Amino acid sequence: MEQVALCACDDYEQSKVDLAVSKAVDLLGGINKFIKEGQTVVIKANMLMKCGPDKCATTHPSVVEAIGKLVKQAGASKVIIADSAGGPFTEGYMNGIYKASGLKGTADKNGFEMNDNFNSFEVSLPNGKVAKRFLICDCLEKADVIINVSKLKTHSFTGFTNAVKNMFGAIPGLTKVEMHGQFKTLDVFGDFLYDIQEYFKDKLVLNLTDAIMAMEGPGPSNGTPRKIGAILAGVNGSAVDVVGLKLMNIDPKSMPTINTAIQRKFIDENLDIKVLGDNIEDLIVQDFKTVMPNNFKPFANYVPQWLQGTLHRLTTRRPAVNRHKCKGCKKCFEHCPVKAITMVPTKKGGVPKAKFDYKKCIRCFCCQELCPFGLVKVKTGIVYKVLHIGSNKKKSN
Numbered sequence: 001m002e003q004v005a006l007c008a009c010d011d012y013e014q015s016k017v018d019l020a021v022s023k024a025v026d027l028l029g030g031i032n033k034f035i036k037e038g039q040t041v042v043i044k045a046n047m048l049m050k051c052g053p054d055k056c057a058t059t060h061p062s063v064v065e066a067i068g069k070l071v072k073q074a075g076a077s078k079v080i081i082a083d084s085a086g087g088p089f090t091e092g093y094m095n096g097i098y099k100a101s102g103l104k105g106t107a108d109k110n111g112f113e114m115n116d117n118f119n120s121f122e123v124s125l126p127n128g129k130v131a132k133r134f135l136i137c138d139c140l141e142k143a144d145v146i147i148n149v150s151k152l153k154t155h156s157f158t159g160f161t162n163a164v165k166n167m168f169g170a171i172p173g174l175t176k177v178e179m180h181g182q183f184k185t186l187d188v189f190g191d192f193l194y195d196i197q198e199y200f201k202d203k204l205v206l207n208l209t210d211a212i213m214a215m216e217g218p219g220p221s222n223g224t225p226r227k228i229g230a231i232l233a234g235v236n237g238s239a240v241d242v243v244g245l246k247l248m249n250i251d252p253k254s255m256p257t258i259n260t261a262i263q264r265k266f267i268d269e270n271l272d273i274k275v276l277g278d279n280i281e282d283l284i285v286q287d288f289k290t291v292m293p294n295n296f297k298p299f300a301n302y303v304p305q306w307l308q309g310t311l312h313r314l315t316t317r318r319p320a321v322n323r324h325k326c327k328g329c330k331k332c333f334e335h336c337p338v339k340a341i342t343m344v345p346t347k348k349g350g351v352p353k354a355k356f357d358y359k360k361c362i363r364c365f366c367c368q369e370l371c372p373f374g375l376v377k378v379k380t381g382i383v384y385k386v387l388h389i390g391s392n393k394k395k396s397n
């Protein structure tokens with residue numbers, strides 16, 4: 001049976017986080033079970049975008065500090081903090097995120113390194129289900145061991161993001177956008193996430209989740225911080241995801257990526273997981289504001305094929321921007337994987353502003369992640385709201 005350690009942690013005070021992280025790792029057998037002397041260890045954090053830790057879109061530096069210190073105590077020769085964010089995988093772009101996220105300060109204070117290798121590497125995965133060859137960040141390829149330190153959040157495309165989705169950041173920069181264009185539906189995208197898991201299965205030794213402050217509502221970047229007060233740790237990323245979902249009071253089987261994990265035998269179908277440490281019932285946030293994953297097709301069995309596209313558009317969330325506020329920077333336009341955005345002048349002239357074509361839009365929400373001004377919001381129509389009320393919550397007994 002899979003095991004996941006759960007340790008309560010009230011806030012980000014460093015001594016409390018150190019204690020919770022070391023307790024969680026000890027419950028799994030201790031840090032020396034995962035790290036050997038002399039190894040180069042990459043801590044794969046979530047560095048989605050340039051913002052401070054208070055926004056709760058990125059892994060909090062105190063959690064990275066806590067696990068980094070343990071890794072050093074175990075004799076690692078190098079501790080490198082790395083990720084590839086939503087934008088370009090370049091020194092200039094990533095340095096801004098390193099600084100804003102607080103991770104650069106943590107690295108300097110503790111003798112860790114921030115990744116400065118922005119090369120990518122094409123890997124081969126002959127048994128990959130949807131991807132046999134794909135690019136990954138070279139720094140992950142060169143690591144002896146990876147520790148995945150994710151942030152627990154809602155996600156407007158996948159429903160939630162935690163351990164497994166965090167490894168999508170192994171794909172360099174804007175190649176991620178191309179991958180969204182290639183793997184348009186959530187089912188296929190989920191398979192790609194598990195191809196990535198397959199590729200890293202020997203190197204990725206531990207998954208740790210920062211769920212002290214999670215994100216609820218329209219995540220992963222425009223949601224609201226919400227306290228859960230927990231640290232999670234586990235060897236199996238899918239098991240860590242299941243426990244994270246339970247903390248958000250979401251039925252794990254309502255999430256397509258968990259069903260993909262079951263189909264591909266990354267986790268057993270009964271989701272049998274032994275939770276070690278603190279009592280999960282004490283930490284579940286009953287009124288956590290969730291979002292449905294973007295594969296909701298309530299009419300699939302009842303209406304003809306030609307009508308399903310229209311109904312799907314009406315019953316799913318969509319990206320939207322207030323055209324008065326749009327700065328016309330073109331970031332969303334340049335990176336939309338299906339060219340669903342055009343830059344159109346307003347009636348008064350001036351800088352052309354972003355306009356969405358919802359017939360083309362595949363709802364990947366890359367534009368939401370990439371807008372440097374946080375202006376792309378997630379819009380829900382009345383049909384969506386009526387159909388989704390409470391639909392991914394656990395059924396009461």
Ligand code: SF4
Pocket residue numbers: 319335336337338339340341356360361362363364365366367368
């Ligand atoms: S408009 Fe935004 S959500 Fe739609 S496909 Fe383009 S990037 Fe993705």
Ligand code: SF4
Pocket residue numbers: 321326327328329330331332333353354370371372373374375376
């Ligand atoms: S990225 Fe944001 S500001 Fe830039 S064009 Fe798109 S919506 Fe406008």
